[in-house]
Amino acid sequence: MPLEIVTVPCLSDNYAYLVKGPDGVCVIDAPEAAPIIAALDARGWTPGVIMLTHHHWDHVQGVDELKAKYGCKVMGPKAEEDKLPPLDMALQEGMNGGTGDAYTVPIHVPGHTLGHMAYHFPNAGAVFTADSLMALGCGRIFEGTPDMMWTSLGKLAALPPDTMVYSGHEYTASNAKFALTIEPDNSALKSRADDIAKARAAGLPTAQVPLSLELATNPFLRASDPGVKRALGMENASDSAVFAEIRARKDRF
Structure with missing residues (x-):
């Protein structure tokens, strides 16, 4: 079943x-x-x-x-x-x-x-x-x-x-805006942000997604990505330190 x-x-x-x-x-x-x-x-x-x-x-x-x-x-x-x-x-x-x-x-x-x-x-x-x-x-x-x-x-x-x-929360639209400040050239993220805007305009939930999509677009899962590290000027930093910087930026966003 x-x-x-x-x-x-x-x-x-x-x-x-x-x-x-x-x-x-x-x-x-x-x-x-x-x-x-x-x-x-x-x-x-x-x-x-x-x-x-x-x-x-x-x-x-x-x-x-x-x-x-x-x-x-x-x-x-x-x-x-x-x-x-x-x-x-x-x-x-x-x-x-x-x-x-x-x-x-x-x-x-x-x-x-x-x-x-x-x-x-x-x-x-x-x-x-x-x-x-x-x-x-x-x-x-x-x-x-x-x-x-x-x-x-x-x-x-x-x-x-x-x-x-x-x-647990419908925060996806605001999260997408922040994510684009970290990876503005991420094509998967840009496409997802567009899809989220359309879904929310139609009153549909957007907080239920495949993990594969999160891995491709969620900046908090991508702190180990070399491109994300370069974008933050943290090429030599630990993954955890990059994550902490992304979290601190989101707290101020």
């Missing part, structure tokens, strides 16, 4: 995801209960579990209402257990589970927060990255360090290139 993945816009620019597979239905992140409930009820689905990526309020504030309505269990990173809604299961790397296309691999990707997790469904070719790897971007480094975030992004960049990346 292949996964059925539903993108649910929440708040002003967040996404939750419904994932239906052979083990039932899970909700990945719960920014806001009402639109998640509407999407579930429209399909006649009842979630068995909510899987949280990190503790920020705009990813967890719908948990209590969803749990009260559906009686679902809550899972999330053990490293943030003290900051999350009460967990029925605290997850660490290596605690893989599920069957078939629902087989799930939690990946520890600190940087945005110290315990941030991504959820990889390798048999289905999908990864839910929230505020670690984002479409054409990455999360701000609130709790970790640039080295930590660069290492986390490296874990995600090493997944199969045809993996679909489902990230």
Whole structure:
């Protein structure tokens, strides 16, 4: 049974995801209960579990209402257990589970927060990255360090290139504008920026893309590229230092 993945816009620019597979239905992140409930009820689905990526309020504030309505269990990173809604299961790397296309691999990707997790469904070719790897971007480094975030992004960049990346926010249009300041001559990036503008004008989401496209266009994944290093005047710098410079520029953008 292949996964059925539903993108649910929440708040002003967040996404939750419904994932239906052979083990039932899970909700990945719960920014806001009402639109998640509407999407579930429209399909006649009842979630068995909510899987949280990190503790920020705009990813967890719908948990209590969803749990009260559906009686679902809550899972999330053990490293943030003290900051999350009460967990029925605290997850660490290596605690893989599920069957078939629902087989799930939690990946520890600190940087945005110290315990941030991504959820990889390798048999289905999908990864839910929230505020670690984002479409054409990455999360701000609130709790970790640039080295930590660069290492986390490296874990995600090493997944199969045809993996679909489902990230946590609709920041893609502004991320594209910034990315073009780093690589204005990147033809794949220019084409993608045009596609994003058209999609957003039509009200379509753009934060769900193949990893291969991120590898070709996302400046935060391209800090090791010699052309990017030349553009920044950092030919002899470490990849992590180049990443840190790109992140600092984005913070000021």
